[in-house]
Amino acid sequence: MAQKEQSSGSIFTDLDDGSTDEEVNKWQRTFRLWRETLRDHWSKLTDELSVKLSMLTVAGFMLIAIFAPYIATHQPLQRQYQGEAGVLIDKWVEPSLLGADSEYLLGTTAEGFDIFSQLVYGTRAALMVGLIAAVFTAGIGTLVGLVAGYYGGKVDDALMRLVDFLYGMPLLPTVIVLVAVMGPNLWNIIFALIVLQWRSTARVIRSQSLSLRERPFVKAAEVAGASDWHIISRHLAPNVLPMTFLYGSFGIAWAILAEAGVSFIGLGDPNTVSWGTMLQASRAYSALSFGAWWWFVPPGICIGLLVISGFLIGRGYEEITNPKLQ
């Protein structure tokens, strides 16, 4: 546990409002408030070993994604050799890592693609889907939750019925239908995921802001004549921020899992390599029955590693924000 004392600008007190001599406008103050909260959480978070390892894993994958063109040894979607007319299965090359005499580190697929390079580029797809989907689901969910919780009444009712409706939709089937309608491409998969996934963040943030808005500091701000937007952005938002991050980090994991699932079904982006499309291709070519395990084992390990890192970071964060769990 971090022994650091709470700095004076913590999210839970707003007592120093206006008492400083510094010339700071409200944006700078808001920014400082958030930054201090984040720094505090960060130092607590990195105390735990499992969280530290997870962060290293995610950072490693990020580096791989950024430098993919330099790490990959071949073009991921370029045939390395031609199959004999129609017979591609014969052309599997075993991994040189296992002592096979080939130039392909993890072997090749039945289509003649280099598996190592596909894995490297697949990292890009996974992180892109995970990060973009998570930022938007957490962002939209937080905004909707704050607005619903703060205004209450009809606004709350309308927004929450929408959330209820989204909760009635089965995740994968809905994403599958949406992607089938819009066309199989990575952006559409991300969009379909965002459309559904903000529901859980919205529900949690709403219940938090419902209880926050009854707290004295919000009442005080109301009496002092603060505008709605001021209260939401400066008094409510910083307090629900931990939850936003929590759901954001879980969101990364869920999005990566869902993308892999949709691609595995056969609705993946045909022009991008992702770990899900690799698994789908390996299944389509019956790699299972042929025992070409070097094709379908690595992508799943990558998915698992990245997703469990997301979950562990989220869990570590949960323990900070919910003292009961400690």
Added chain:
Amino acid sequence: MGKASFVVRRTLQLVVTLWAVGTVLFGLFRLMPGDPTSYVVSSQMTQEARRQLIESYGLNDPLHIQYIRFLENLVVLNFGQSFHSNQPVTDIIATYLPNTLVLMLTAFVIAYAIGITLGVLSGWYRGSRFERSTVITALTARSVPTFYVGLIVLWIFGATFGVIPMSGMTSLGTGGANTGFFDMVFSMDFVRHLIAPAAVLAFYYMGYPLLIMRSSMLEVLSEDFIDVCRAKGLKERTIMFKHAARNALLPIITAAAIALGYAVGGSVLIETVFAWPGIGREMVRAVLRRDFPVAQGTFIVLATTIIFLNFLADLAYGYLDPRVTYD
């Protein structure tokens, strides 16, 4: 607000949600690119026959007429006929839904039996190495995609050792369709096909009750009556299972109902991997071949399952926990 009006309000909400899901589906499937009739209408057909066929599916009517007919049919559970096989969609659902339910319920019973037990133990022995390893296992189980675990299981036990069948629900030649559903379910052949997908699913679903049970146990264990039990000199095991676990069970029941709904909705992947002839796999296949009526019907079944089990969970909560108030 009393219990009765809560039930009424919640029921109304259920109906509205179902209507909304139906409407969105209607819109989505009509936005889908590609001419659905091209699958049923072969190019050799005369222009006249083709026109008649399209007419018979009602695809020429204006959208609002189609929509009203769609809603009417929804109420009487008539989802139309498959473009692909010409069978009524209701028959298709009746064929595939029981298969999904058998698989899901088997997996759920196993998952919750193991998950609850491990959850009780890890809550009880909190801070121990046992607790840490079960929690990590639960997280791992939820992190690796089920279809991937399924692939690996198929590869190791199916392709390499040949102890489990590679696909399907019954072996060819055992007459799965000729015998009755229950005869089939209780045959050894069926059980052999069931083991692998059910085990993979159970492994995945086990994590959720485990984590819920653990945190619920932690909450219960901090209450006074546990100290009273200790003071009475009860055995540790009696306290753990008879007093603590029983009180910690409440959140599990509602969570299980909701999770079961989503499990049926999420049956898509595991059924695809194991080629299990269930409703999720049928939905995917219908979407891929643009068979609107089947895709629509199966999707509505999946959505209704979720919505209905959510509804039941809400109601059950009030009956099981007298402290719940309706506001």
